[in-house]
Amino acid sequence: MSWLHDWAHASGAFGKLSFALLVVIAFLAVIGLLLLLVDRAPKRGQEKVQALLFLLPAFVLIVIGLLGPIVTTAISSFTSAEVRKKNCIKTAVNSCLQSKGGSWTGLDNWRWAFGNSDVIHALVNTLKWTLIAPIVATVVGLAYAVVIDRIRGEAFAKALVFLPTAISFVGASVIWGLMYKQPSENAPSGLINVVLGWVGAGPINFPTNNSTTTYWLIVVMIWIQAGFATVLLSAAIKGVPTELLEAARIDGANAWQAFRKVTIPSIRPTLIVVLVTISVATLKVFDLVQAFGANQHGGDTLANLMFTTWKQGGIAVGGGGTVGDHHSATLAMIIFLLVIPFVAFQVRQMVRTRAGR
Amino acid sequence: MAEVQYVEATRLYPGNPVAAVNRLNLDVADGEFMVLVGPSGSGKSTALRMLAGLEDVNEGEIRIGGNDVSQKPPKDRDIAMVFQNYALYPHMSVGENMGFALKLKGVGKEERAAKVLAAAKLLDLEKYLERKPKALSGGQRQRVAMGRAIVREPSVFLMDEPLSNLDAKLRVETRANIAALQARLGTTTLYVTHDQVEAMTMGDRVALLKDGILQQVDTPRNLYDRPGNAFVAGFIGSPAMNLVKVPVSDAGAQLGNLTVPLRAGTAAAVRAEGLKEIILGVRPESFTASESGNGLRVKANLVEELGADAFVYGELPGQKTIDTGDDGGAKPFVVRFDGRIPPKIGNEISLDVRTEETHAFHPDSGERIGD
Secondary structure, three states, X not given: OHHHHHHHOOXXXXXXXXXXXXXXXXXXXXXXHHHHHHHHOOOXXXXXXXXXXXXXXXXXXXXXXXXXXXXXXXXXXXXXXXXXXXXXXXXXXXXXXXXXXXXXXXXXXXXXXXXXXXXXXXXXXXXXXXXHHHHHHHHHHXXXXXXXOOOOOHHHHHHHHHHHHHOOHHHHHHHHHHHHOOOXXXXXXXHHHHHHHHOOOOOOOHHHOXXXXXXXXXXXXXXXXXXXXXXXXXXXXXXXXXXXXHHHHHOOOOXXXXXXXXXXXXXXXXXXXXXXXXXHHHHOOOHHHHHHOHHHHOOOOHHHHHHHHHHHOOEEOOOOOEEOOOHHHHHHHHHHHHHHHHHHHHHHHHHHHHOOO | OOOEEXXXXXXXXXXXXXXXXXXXXXXXXXXXXXXXXXXXXXXXHHHHHHHHOOOOOOEEEEEEOOEEOOOOXXXXXXXXXXXXXXOOOOOOOHXXXXXXXXXXXXXXXXXXXXXXXXXXXXXXXXXXXOOOHHHOOHHHHHHHHHHHHHHOOOOEEEEEOOOOOOOHHHHHHHHHHHHHHHHHHOOEEEEEEOOHHHHHHHOOEEEEEEOOEEEEEEOHHHHHHOOOEHHHHHHOOOOOOEEEEEEEEOOEEEEOOEEEOOOHHHHHHHHHHOOOXXXXXXXXXXXXXXXXXXXXXXXXXXXXXXXXXXXXXEEEOOEOEOOOOOOOOOEOEEEEEEOOOOOOOOOEEEEEEOHHHOEEEOOOOOEEOOO
16 A cells, blocks of 8 residues: 555645646545435435435534544543563653553542643633623624624624634634734834823733733724624524514513514524634633733633643653653543533524424 | 594605605594404504604694594504514413513513403413413413503504414404404404404494505495595405496486486586596495396306305406405406306306495595585
8 A cells, every 4th residue: 555655745736736636536436336325225214324325424513523532532531652671760850651552540630620720720710711701792792793793884793793703713823912912112002002192001911911801802802803793693683583673662661671682582593602612612712812912921721731731742752752651631521521511502402492482 | 542643744754755654543442442453564553653652643643532643652652462463472471472561561560460360361262371371372372462451451452464463363363352352341443454344343433544645434334335535345245345447327326238227316426527427336245136027147157155055156258356455457347146047157147236325436536525
């Protein structure tokens, strides 16, 4: 099979293209074979066979790409690559660790996680994110959606607020980094500090003030997610039958009561989707923290800590080498466990909505 | 309890020079069941929504119980409305739906529950008070919508085609129930429909609209017997009245091969105006099979047998039946026959006309001529 390997890594354009063609043909051949099998399946239970065959590729990919990593990460969180050499006496230069293999360490990694002040700090920050960002972004998005509903230039207003959603988190970090900038000897102040200067306040060192760093990053997150919330909620608001609101008006409801008692309950499923989606995004927030370097300023989050732990990773085994202590896998599992309730809640809501409540 | 008055009430939509409701004058007496009927686009729903406060009154005014409410919000008008799609709040139970208005008004929990229960009893809904609208049948939802209106004990009920989402059989039942309920409660009611059968069977009086203009207001009987113009004549009655533009002479109107003598008043009016043509209206049931055989000759193209009646769709040689509806195309000439002796398709039939039941309309304006 080495010729295949050589071909796949061919340097010439012809080699690359012809290999790509081969892959496409192979793909089509597999599909063709599947379809043929489906066609040849006995008439009895043919639908079941069809369903199974068509589900197979997705199932395989889910197992390889999703379930597999979850299981191996879960296992990793209870193991360490650290294996002690037998009959070795630990000294300053000899840690007695060998670089290969792994061993069960029980709850050691988890004990480390909940005993480590950095992890606890990141966990608290992550909870701040999850408590503030989704609710504020949703409320802002909802308010904006209501305000722009049926005004002239609604599409433009919506596009404007949706733009940040299309920007990558790193791009958003750069933009807000400029806005938050502190005045220094060789650079002018950022927009916000300039404005604060006009009213005689500031300058504030926003993302490097250890006690408030997290909040200034959350502002960026809200800026990004409010557009997403607006677009979804605006569509949901338009889906509320006009007759319902008219009935509420005739029943004596003022605008706020009609909104509170009729519109909000009607768009509840969408509200939940928006809240859960933003919550999950904030639980996983990493890029903003990384791009701002906020972990240096008390703004670390679990996802970012997982990354930096993995990057630095491991236990010195002497000679400059390290083996993984699998601490990052434990952090990954903590995030995973935090996400589960949100997703479970949403799935339950979806099932309930479909069942007609 | 209150009377309702439209005084020159007009609704103009921005960007449209034609008024959706054009200088409507209509008095609805206290406790009356008034039906607004007309084809689509006639402005009947708009007129109702103006009364509800869901549409602006651009000119003129609308009074409820003598007070001008044109500029008041819906909640200050003391009205309740039943919508075509019922507009029940999907997230509230039947009981909550019915009690919502009272809750907003700040009525106490117990009083509210009592009123809801009373209305539910009236409509046979007690068993469903805890259910969500989704779990109800179409007829039950319709009753909940009625209940929501009744609970409030308003001075006027507004109903916007409340039966159009029900199947035919249920519609007939509910029609009778609503009429009976209204009679019992004695609440002034405005009822919008496009169905002239509903209009005829339910209303104390019927107001017929077309293109935003009121055509005629009268009791169903009078609308049927003395339509004020050709449009009303063609709209009320099913199958519709045959309207034929015919030449007229001193002897009478020339319908096909038959000269139909006009009533004295009509003939005098035609003479006074010097008309050479009129639109002659004859309802399908104003014909009888001719015993002499010298009657109006009509070729039967189609025969519909309905059991008690048989409707013959035919054509008059050389004359066209006018359609006052919106498509304006030619319509067949319709004759009602006794269901037991239907003519054969393709045969020519000979008919006598009961001349005292004919109607004459002006050939240009369509207005009724004479008495």
